[in-house]
Amino acid sequence: MNSADSQHPKFGPGDEALAALPTVYRDDLFAGKVVLVSGAGSGIGKAIAFLFARLGATLAICGRKADKLEDCAEKLRALSGREVITYPMTIRDPEQVDAMLSAVWERLGGVDVLVNNAGGQFAAHAMDFNVKGWNAVIDTNLNGSWYMMQGAARRWVEQGRPGNIVNITAAIDRGLTGMAHTTASRAGVIALSRTLAIEWAEHGIRLNCIGAGAIESNGFNNYREENVSTFYSCNPMKRAGDVQDIAEAVVYLAAPSGKFITGEVLNVEGGMLLWGEFWPAGKPDYFKVDQE
Ligand SMILES: CCCCCCCCC/C=C/C(=O)SCCNC(=O)CCNC(=O)[C@H](O)C(C)(C)COP(=O)(O)OP(=O)(O)OC[C@H]1O[C@@H](n2cnc3c(N)ncnc32)[C@H](O)[C@@H]1OP(=O)(O)O
Numbered sequence: 431m432n433s434a435d436s437q438h439p440k441f442g443p444g445d446e447a448l449a450a451l452p453t454v455y456r457d458d459l460f461a462g463k464v465v466l467v468s469g470a471g472s473g474i475g476k477a478i479a480f481l482f483a484r485l486g487a488t489l490a491i492c493g494r495k496a497d498k499l500e501d502c503a504e505k506l507r508a509l510s511g512r513e514v515i516t517y518p519m520t521i522r523d524p525e526q527v528d529a530m531l532s533a534v535w536e537r538l539g540g541v542d543v544l545v546n547n548a549g550g551q552f553a554a555h556a557m558d559f560n561v562k563g564w565n566a567v568i569d570t571n572l573n574g575s576w577y578m579m580q581g582a583a584r585r586w587v588e589q590g591r592p593g594n595i596v597n598i599t600a601a602i603d604r605g606l607t608g609m610a611h612t613t614a615s616r617a618g619v620i621a622l623s624r625t626l627a628i629e630w631a632e633h634g635i636r637l638n639c640i641g642a643g644a645i646e647s648n649g650f651n652n653y654r655e656e657n658v659s660t661f662y663s664c665n666p667m668k669r670a671g672d673v674q675d676i677a678e679a680v681v682y683l684a685a686p687s688g689k690f691i692t693g694e695v696l697n698v699e700g701g702m703l704l705w706g707e708f709w710p711a712g713k714p715d716y717f718k719v720d721q722e
Pocket residue numbers: 549550551552553554560562563564566567570600601602603604605606642643644645648649650652661699702703708710
């Protein structure tokens with residue numbers, strides 16, 4: 431996405447709007463802190479990076495596409511006046527994760543908060559998954575998040591400093607048709623986080639997850655138009671969430687407001703887990719009960 435596009439995305443706020451979104455947080459909340467956000471070149475990750483920058487943090491951002499990252503970093507530098515590190519890599523490769531973490535630790539002296547936001551999936555009915563597609567989603571969301579978590583935690587323990595991880599997952603408790611691979615991967619991240627919250631508590635490391643519902647963002651571009659329309663009516667609020675809903679939830683968990691919270695999942699989904707239909711790969715005939 432070039433600079434002009436990032437001002438006028440099809441879904442979600444442009445960069446200028448993002449920089450000025452209202453927030454409930456005070457502007458020095460993360461002064462002197464370092465925050466690493468994966469997948470920050472677009473969508474929710476970019477919004478998370480923007481909010482932390484506005485709250486005083488120094489940012490390191492990573493993702494696969496260098497141009498998106500650099501475009502985002504330029505805006506972050508302008509917004510905060512502080513250094514921003516970009517590192518193109520894939521979270522699916524443990525060696526690239528390790529090299530990125532080493533570079534960030536070396537340049538910035540460490541990290542206070544890791545936000546594992548990078549991830550995704552494609553919409554398809556489970557019967558149609560092939561092995562490569564299944565593995566791509568599991569490898570990205572579950573394995574990629576794990577490499578990042580373990581790499582950061584090892585460095586925190588080595589330095590004798592506390593750490594804080596927020597994983598962006600999805601609101602999966604009711605299942606998610608058309609996204610079985612992602613539900614498996616996100617359930618893995620959630621179970622992992624709960625276990626690590628116990629194992630790593632002695633090191634002062636907290637881990638929490640956000641269970642995102644339909645959040646209007648760049649990610650919507652990956653779905654067919656007729657299915658995207660269901661994202662705006664799949665919860666009792668009958669609208670999609672916005673990227674700031676997720677960014678503010680991340681800050682809540684990462685800031686001192688979250689100091690007694692670990693191993694938790696904060697669902698930010700407009701009540702979607704209670705009511706609503708969500709058909710990212712289309713509604714199967716079996717469920718078209720109104721038309722019988
Ligand atoms: C109730 C509460 C609810 C609450 C929950 C509400 C959720 C709301 C909606 C969610 C929105 C979002 O998450 S929006 C965020 C979306 N953003 C993303 O998904 C971006 C990142 N995604 C990706 O990079 C890709 O989707 C992902 C598959 C993970 C990785 O792709 P890569 O190309 O890097 O991977 P590769 O290893 O090359 O493998 C690609 C293979 O994947 C398969 N594949 C890829 N696209 C495919 C497709 N459209 N249909 C079939 N199969 C496909 C094929 O087998 C491909 O192989 P070949 O056939 O050989 O090519």
